[in-house]
Amino acid sequence: MNWPFQEAEKILHTFPDKKEIIFETGYGPSGLPHIGTFGEVFRTTIVVNALKKIAPEIKTKIIAVSDDMDGLRKIPDNVPNQEMLKEHLNKPLTMIPDPFGTDESYGHHMNALFCKFLDLFEFEYEFKSATECYKSGIYDEKLLLLLKNYDKVMEVMLPSFREERQQTYSPFLPICPETSQVLQVPITAINVEKGTIAYKDSHGNTVEVPVTKGRCKLQWKPDWGMRWSAFKVNYEAHGKDLTPSALLSSKICEILEEKPPILFCYEFFLDKEGKKISKSKGNGISIKEWLTYAPMESLALYIFQSPKKAKRLYFDVIPKSTDEYLELVKSYHKQNAEAHLQMREVKPEEQNPVWHIHQGKVPYIETAGINFTLLLNLAATCNAENKEILWGFISTYAPDVTPTNNIVLDKLSGFAVKYYHDFIKPTKSYRTPTAKEENALLDLKSVLQSLSQTASAEEIQAEVFSIGKKHNYSNLRDWFQLLYETLLGQQTGPRMGSFIKLYGISNTISLIENIV
Structure with missing residues (x-):
């Protein structure tokens, strides 16, 4: 049983008689929404879906609260009109002019971005503004109760x-x-x-x-506990850094006469330098940036996996996550329904999160055996300026596949070209082979010339392997490393049989001739 279902079982055990389970997620609108924001709501949503599956009779609701009445203590680095904002430090975010010039206030602007952000991924939620909750009187009963128990709160x-x-x-x-x-x-x-x-x-x-x-x-820790009490929250996910605060807030929730929620603590996302990503710093990678280079499902998969483990979140994780997603979808449809849901103990290779990503409606995806990494290497080798160049090779490799009848592969091709130009092309560096390595490459050329143009990727891969063994590469990784560095100008690369089949045997022979 994977972690969302474990959390759902925990909810049922902790609140056995509840007819409705309230989930909460919070947003600090001092800075722009980022992947950490997405991660918190996404993880909450997949626990909701797991609960719906095992207990469909129980109602669920996600409340998304914006702390927009907080005073602006520090100006984020990634917002405009910094000088204007300095004049409004310590004011509630909903009482500060919008530095972007589009909304009623700074807080309203960030709230609009937050809701647009959640709507983009079709999350189901009920939005609440802290400013509106305070001013409308929604919190009044709990605020007066906290005042009555002022000394107890201070003791905590x-x-x-x-x-x-x-x-x-x-x-x-x-x-x-x-x-x-x-x-x-x-x-x-x-x-x-x-x-x-x-x-x-x-x-x-x-x-x-x-x-x-x-x-x-309220100060934010009492505010958190008061909010749980006011909305009768049963479950909330939070970052590891908030664990001590969550314990205090839970005690305050009890003082305010409600049972504290179950808390799911997840680890940080880290930027390229290994530092925690931050809304105010704008470090790491943004949602917009990820979606420039890969589909949303690849991001969802990356967030789903190992929530208790700190993970580096930078551009170089995108290709691997995209290919993992494609493989998991393929394997999903080979598994039985019970394995999809992880409602029993299953083999490690059967662990499949795509049921959660697609809420049980996993699409069939066929990419003619072409994955994202292969497209990246194709783009790099032919220096593709657009996806149409890639389709010239794809059409030869798989004549029945077109951009019209395979929209997923067409989108992946566009992503691959963008990723290549931004991250691979600037770092390409071809290594000149040694005399010994030249002999091995000439042997490879000779073998490729003897192959039929219709040889399969597996047949080509077998021949590439045999040349490596023939030239005494005790570690065949060194042989493939040579091919990557001399033919592709990269430190890493694809499965060579698949690449040569897609790029073309004749074109690969030309690559070898250009360097020996």
Whole structure:
């Protein structure tokens, strides 16, 4: 049983009598949505789908909450009008002008991007704005309950801070009526009967404000717990860095008279340098960038796999993930339905996540034995300027396959050309073979000349193997490395039999003649 079904079973065990399970996912709209945002919602969605499969009688709902009432503490590097934003630091995001100039506020702009982002992948969710929840009174009951249990909340929170921070901390953050800033100030008095707190402003005057109707907001850890309590959340996924915070928020949820949700902790995505990706830094790879070079399903597969393991998320993982997806779809249709769902113990090779990616409706995909890596190497070898050049080779290799009747292969060809030009072409470097290596390449040329133009990829591969053995390559990887470096100008490459079949035996002979 794979991890989404394990999580679904956990939900049923923890909430055996629930008729509806509420899932939550959060978004901090200070920065642009990124792959980490997608990953959190996607993982939540596949747990929902697993639960629907094993317990179809239970209703499910995903609430997507934007923390758009948070004060802007730091200006992200990847947004425009930085100077203008400096004038609005510490204000709620929904009270800051939109630096992009298209929406009512900074928060509204980011919320629109977030919803557009989720809609692109057809996620089912109910969007909630923190600003609207605070101002409309949705949170009022829980805010007043938290005020009533102020001392208990402080007992939970204070031990997590240094002594200096303990002296000034309060779970409530007043919104300044003069500056609209979210204030982090000591609270001088609380009045449970009136539902108010008091603090001293910058002039030394005591200000009393209600904790309801958006006049205050909560610090984010109490806010998280309060939100779980207000929406009766049963399940939430979060990054590893939030584990200590989640424990505190769970205690606050209990103080607010609700059972805390099940928490699924996942590891970070890392950028090229091994650092955690960040909305504010804009490092790593964006959703838009991934979808420039590969289909969405390849991204979904990468996120699905090993959620408890930190993974490097950069452009060089795209080809492998794309080919893995194609192979998994092919193997899916060879497996029985029980293996698809992982509802029993199955062999490791039967573990197949495409059921989750496609919500049980896995398409048949046929690419005539051509994968993404093969297309990349074809593009690199013929220096393809467009996908039509690749189709010239594909049509010879598989005459019955056309861009019209194989849309998937046509899209992959377009992706391959873009990836080649951006990542392979700038790094291509051909190595000159040694005299010994030249002899081996000439032998390969001779064998290829003796082959029929209709020889299969397997027949060609067998001949390539035999030449390597004939020339005493004890490790045949070294032989193939030679072919990659001298013929393709790369450190890695495809299965040579398949490549030669697709590129053409005559064309491959010409490659050899150009270097020996």
